[in-house]
Amino acid sequence: AQSVTQLGSHVSVSEGALVLLRCNYSSSVPPYLFWYVQYPNQGLQLLLKYTSAATLVKGINGFEAEFKKSETSFHLTKPSAHMSDAAEYFCAVSKSGGSNYKLTFGKGTLLTVNP
Amino acid sequence: DAGVTQSPTHLIKTRGQQVTLRCSPKSGHDTVSWYQQALGQGPQFIFQYYEEEERQRGNFPDRFSGHQFPNYSSELNVNALLLGDSALYLCASSLAPTGSSYEQYFGPGTRLTVT
Numbered sequence: 001a002q003s004v005t006q007l008g009s010h011v012s013v014s015e016g017a018l019v020l021l022r023c024n025y026s027s028s029v030p031p032y033l034f035w036y037v038q039y040p041n042q043g044l045q046l047l048l049k050y051t052s053a054a055t056l057v058k059g060i061n062g063f064e065a066e067f068k069k070s071e072t073s074f075h076l077t078k079p080s081a082h083m084s085d086a087a088e089y090f091c092a093v094s095k096s097g098g099s100n101y102k103l104t105f106g107k108g109t110l111l112t113v114n115p
Numbered sequence: 116d117a118g119v120t121q122s123p124t125h126l127i128k129t130r131g132q133q134v135t136l137r138c139s140p141k142s143g144h145d146t147v148s149w150y151q152q153a154l155g156q157g158p159q160f161i162f163q164y165y166e167e168e169e170r171q172r173g174n175f176p177d178r179f180s181g182h183q184f185p186n187y188s189s190e191l192n193v194n195a196l197l198l199g200d201s202a203l204y205l206c207a208s209s210l211a212p213t214g215s216s217y218e219q220y221f222g223p224g225t226r227l228t229v230t
Contacts, residue, residue, distance in 0.1 A: 004157075036221075043119075043205055043221040044158070090157050102148065102171055103207075103219060105157030 002027045002093045006106035014114050019063075019078040021109045023091030026072065033074040034092040034103065035065055044090065050074060061085070086113045117142055119208050119222035127228045128196050136191040136225045140208030146170075147189040148219060149181060152203040164189050165211060193227075201229045 007022040025031055032051050036044040048059025055067040065076045074091060088108045094101040120139045128134050140147050146165045150158035160173035164183035183189045187208075193200055203226050207219035 041223075043223040044207075045221070046218055049218065092157075102160040102163060102173065103150075103158070104160070107155075107157050 002031065002095070002104045004091050004093050004104055004106035006089075006091050006109050008109055009107065010110045010112065012112040012114060013081045015083055016080050019076070019081045019085065019111065021076040021089050021091075021111065023065075023074045023076065023106060024072050025074060025091070025093045027093055027095075029095055031093045031095065032101075033065075033067060034094070035059065035063070035074075035076050036090045036092060036105075038088045038090065038108075040087075047076070047089075081111075081113045083113050083115065086111055119206055119220050121204075121206050121222040121225050123225060124223070125226045125228075127230060129230055130196055130198060132196050133192065133194045134196060134227060136193075136204050136206075136227070137188065138191070138206030138208075138222060139188045140206075141220045143210070144208035144220070145187050145211050146209045147183060147187065148207045148209070149189070149191045150205040150207065151175070152205055152224070154202070158205055161191070196229045198229050201227060203227075 003026045005024045034049045035047040038044050047063050048057045050057050050067045058064045063078045088110050090108045091106045092103040094103050122137045148163040149161040152158040161175050162172040163170050167183045178194045180192045203224040205224045206222045209219045
């Protein structure tokens with residue numbers, strides 16, 4: 001079985017500050033890991049994905065995440081927050097091997113960016 | 116290139132009724148997955164369709180059923196609606212296991228309210 005734990009249901013940062021959203025996973029097989037963003041009243045948009053290549057993954061909008069097997073973590077970071085980053089962020093895990101495997105999501109972290 | 120589309124956008128039903136939600140996958144995709152996102156929660160996997168068959172199923176009762184058509188579009192049916200079925204229902208499309216893209220593309224969702 002696979003699971004995801006997102007530490008902190010709500011993170012608040014100032015514009016221009018570092019964004020750090022935490023994700024820890026549990027998986028009995030090598031995982032694929034994903035970060036999705038959800039803006040109000042919209043579906044999910046993929047930010048980045050880890051699929052067993054480079055452990056440091058760069059995504060859209062300046063976000064990146066590092067896969068740390070020893071820590072079973074896949075934290076999302078952005079050096080400088082922008083007002084437009086305010087949204088809900090979801091970490092997800094699937095079995096490796098293809099896009100046909102179901103995604104298991106965390107409960108999400110709401111990011112607030114203060115001016 | 117049209118992305119994943121879902122209809123209707125919003126729906127209000129009464130307890131005990133039945134509902135059908137529709138999804139058209141992204142062009143070129145042949146696999147459709149359905150997720151339920153309750154308020155304040157991460158999406159939960161309901162089931163996945165490929166080649167017009169249910170390939171995987173999450174922990175949802177038989178009241179939840181689906182169908183995939185030859186053009187890869189899909190329907191989600193829920194019978195005997197309960198208040199707890201109120202949620203955002205998300206459709207995601209992807210390529211079959213032989214595809215090289217390890218991504219599921221999400222639609223905007225259908226907001227179902229059961230009164």
